[in-house]
Amino acid sequence: MPDTSLLHCAAALAIECEQAGPPVAATLDRQHAERYGDALAGDLLRLFPDVADLDLVCVGALYDQAQLLRPGWPLHAALAGLDARFGSAERPARVLAVGAHAGHFPDAALDPDTRLHGSAMLVMPWLLRGEPSRIAATGARLERELLDRGMAGADFALTLRELLGMPIRHVRHLTVFDLCALACAQYEHAGLGALWQIIETALLAPEREQVTTLPDGMRLRWRGGDGVEAEAVDDRRRFMQCAAILGAHGLTLRDA
Numbered sequence: 001m002p003d004t005s006l007l008h009c010a011a012a013l014a015i016e017c018e019q020a021g022p023p024v025a026a027t028l029d030r031q032h033a034e035r036y037g038d039a040l041a042g043d044l045l046r047l048f049p050d051v052a053d054l055d056l057v058c059v060g061a062l063y064d065q066a067q068l069l070r071p072g073w074p075l076h077a078a079l080a081g082l083d084a085r086f087g088s089a090e091r092p093a094r095v096l097a098v099g100a101h102a103g104h105f106p107d108a109a110l111d112p113d114t115r116l117h118g119s120a121m122l123v124m125p126w127l128l129r130g131e132p133s134r135i136a137a138t139g140a141r142l143e144r145e146l147l148d149r150g151m152a153g154a155d156f157a158l159t160l161r162e163l164l165g166m167p168i169r170h171v172r173h174l175t176v177f178d179l180c181a182l183a184c185a186q187y188e189h190a191g192l193g194a195l196w197q198i199i200e201t202a203l204l205a206p207e208r209e210q211v212t213t214l215p216d217g218m219r220l221r222w223r224g225g226d227g228v229e230a231e232a233v234d235d236r237r238r239f240m241q242c243a244a245i246l247g248a249h250g251l252t253l254r255d256a
Contacts, residue, residue, distance in 0.1 A: 007130070007132060008057075008127045009127070009138055009175075010125070010130075010175070011125070011173055012123045012126060012158050012173070012174055012176065013123060013126070013160075013171060013172070013173060014174050014182070015062070015122045015124065015170075016121050017168055017169065018120075018167035018169050019123065019164025019167075020120040023115040023164065023166055026103070027061045027062075027104075029060070029099050029105050030164050033148045035159070036058070037060075037097025038095060039155075039156050040098075043153050043155075044128075046153050047146075047150065048138075048141070051138060054085070054130040054138065055130065056094075056095045056126060057079045057080070057082070058097050058098070058124070058125070059097070059110050060100065060103065060124075060163075061112050062112060062117075062123075063075065063113070063123050064113070064117055066116055067112065067113050067116055067248070068176070068179065069179060069199065070249050071169035071203060071250055071251070073176065075109065076125055080127060083096055083129060095127075098110065123179070127239050139175075143175055143177060146175055147178045150173035151172045152173065157171045163225040180200060180203065183196065183199075194213060194214050197256065198220050198222050198246070199249050206224055209221070209223055214238075216234070218231070219232050220253075221256065227253075228251050230253055
């Protein structure tokens with residue numbers, strides 16, 4: 001996680017749409033983002049009333065989960081940066097909901113990469129901010145309970161459907177580590193578990209070297225930075241497939 005994790009705990013809405021395909025609109029303008037932020041705050045208070053003294057920072061945008069699951073957690077880092085720029089310590093328990101103007105945000109890192117859209121699952125990142133001791137306790141509780149208790153309430157889900165203008169099957173809150181576990185299961189189901197090992201290391205332990213071998217014998221090596229080295233490449237189509245998947249996660253694949 002970024003250094004701001006001492007003051008923030010990071011999570012997201014995971015939205016399962018009725019059907020796959022790009023969303024009707026990938027961003028919400030300021031007015032609709034503020035309505036979303038208020039509804040999100042209300043749903044979090046329903047689940048965890050004791051977070052009432054914490055600040056909520058969120059963005060009115062829909063992302064493919066790969067854009068969230070990138071080294072350095074750039075979406076959450078951008079939210080933390082805007083919170084530092086525009087936040088006020090004088091108002092407790094405030095909601096900062098970042099909206100778009102003409103489809104773009106004050107920090108371009110928050111602009112959705114619409115080339116990745118197409119999955120039935122989309123995410124909307126959010127942060128809670130507060131004193132380090134409170135955030136540590138809240139973060140630990142969310143890790144223990146959010147996966148089991150984080151289904152969005154009916155009122156919030158209806159508001160979200162209205163704001164996004166599309167049918168939604170399920171909405172739930174997940175921590176970033178819950179999202180990692182979900183992505184791991186998805187990659188393993190697709191026979192790409194070895195590829196996920198590289199992505200997970202880049203996310204959670206970027207200083208550690210990781211080597212993994214794909215079923216076809218191609219070896220991948222992570223040494224830090226943003227690059228992954230490929231060895232024993234016999235199938236260029238397989239190489240390009242892996243390059244596209246890693247690229248969605250902000251990683252570059254190159255020949256060793």
